[in-house]
Amino acid sequence: MLKMRTLIALLAVIVFFSLAAPNFVSTANAVIMAKHVAVNAFLAIGMTFVIITGGIDLSVGSVVGLTGMVAGYFILHGIDLGGISIGYTLYFSVPVIILITLFVGVAVGAVNGFLITKLSVAPFIATLGMLYVARGIALLSSDGATFPNLVGNPEYGTTGFPLLGAGSLAGIPYSIWILILLSLGAAYIGARTPLGRHIYAVGGNERAAALSGIKVARVKMFVYMFSGFCAAVAGLVISSQLVAAHPATGETFELNAIAAAVLGGTSMSGGRGRIAGTIVGAFVIGILSDGLVMMGVSSFWQIVIKGLVIIAAVVVDQFQQRMEARITLQHQAALGR
Numbered sequence: 001m002l003k004m005r006t007l008i009a010l011l012a013v014i015v016f017f018s019l020a021a022p023n024f025v026s027t028a029n030a031v032i033m034a035k036h037v038a039v040n041a042f043l044a045i046g047m048t049f050v051i052i053t054g055g056i057d058l059s060v061g062s063v064v065g066l067t068g069m070v071a072g073y074f075i076l077h078g079i080d081l082g083g084i085s086i087g088y089t090l091y092f093s094v095p096v097i098i099l100i101t102l103f104v105g106v107a108v109g110a111v112n113g114f115l116i117t118k119l120s121v122a123p124f125i126a127t128l129g130m131l132y133v134a135r136g137i138a139l140l141s142s143d144g145a146t147f148p149n150l151v152g153n154p155e156y157g158t159t160g161f162p163l164l165g166a167g168s169l170a171g172i173p174y175s176i177w178i179l180i181l182l183s184l185g186a187a188y189i190g191a192r193t194p195l196g197r198h199i200y201a202v203g204g205n206e207r208a209a210a211l212s213g214i215k216v217a218r219v220k221m222f223v224y225m226f227s228g229f230c231a232a233v234a235g236l237v238i239s240s241q242l243v244a245a246h247p248a249t250g251e252t253f254e255l256n257a258i259a260a261a262v263l264g265g266t267s268m269s270g271g272r273g274r275i276a277g278t279i280v281g282a283f284v285i286g287i288l289s290d291g292l293v294m295m296g297v298s299s300f301w302q303i304v305i306k307g308l309v310i311i312a313a314v315v316v317d318q319f320q321q322r323m324e325a326r327i328t329l330q331h332q333a334a335l336g337r
Contacts, residue, residue, distance in 0.1 A: 047230075
């Protein structure tokens with residue numbers, strides 16, 4: 001029952017809001033909620049690997065804002081080549097802009113990983129500092145203004161960006177397809193590859209992992225770069241859905257990502273967690289938020305309720321760990337007899 005607690009919680013909130021909120025059970029509402037959940041789930045997937053290694057990434061919300069601004073800047077302004085060719089501006093196609101934006105997210109994650117692995121900065125401090133740096137760069141890129149109307153210009157070949165957030169395949173929005181692919185890929189890495197085993201080993205006992213020959217620094221670099229990649233995906237999807245980019249986008253998103261991972265069974269002490277659980281946790285957080293909005297609950301009370309859910313998830317997780325340790329000791333005692 002404890003291991004299934006996140007799925008039980010998901011079923012409980014679905015049943016509750018089905019009875020308490022009008023029009024909660026409808027296809028249109030399910031699609032809207034899934035699109036909302038997808039953004040949080042992108043961040044939570046990357047956060048899960050980071051937490052499993054015993055770290056934390058507080059910068060992902062700011063990276064969402066930064067990468068959205070990067071995409072918006074290239075779509076609207078391109079690159080001024082005045083120093084090379086007077087009066088010439090270079091514009092990129094949308095696929096190239098997406099690749100550049102993803103690279104920016106990975107680069108921010110690489111800086112986090114470098115600070116943590118090479119300079120021995122605590123993950124909390126390194127990513128907290130990057131939170132401010134990334135947000136500041138996003139604000140500087142437009143002097144705090146919004147990049148609006150990101151539909152692009154046919155003359156420059158920059159059209160098609162809104163399709164990422166508004167398009168669909170077989171009736172399912174692209175953002176949900178991206179979530180499915182990213183979830184499957186991350187789950188495969190975590191469960192079926194040597195890298196995945198190394199991630200769990202580093203989180204379980206970093207010293208023992210190093211002595212066994214695992215390149216701990218490389219593993220940590222990967223998880224922070226992957227977290228930055230996931231944040232960039234979220235930034236692209238949000239700015240595409242809004243057809244605009246604002247430097248304040250993504251504020252406090254890191255808290256929802258951590259909440260989804262913890263609610264899904266990822267241990268804050270490291271070494272334990274699953275992508276599938278994180279996805280379910282993201283749906284719990286997302287459905288809880290949307291359901292409370294549909295019921296007309298004050299946004300202030302929504303914050304309180306989310307906080308209580310996170311605390312309850314951590315308490316249950318600690319209780320489960322104590323029970324598992326006790327059962328293990330009892331089995332060892334029985335075998336000793």
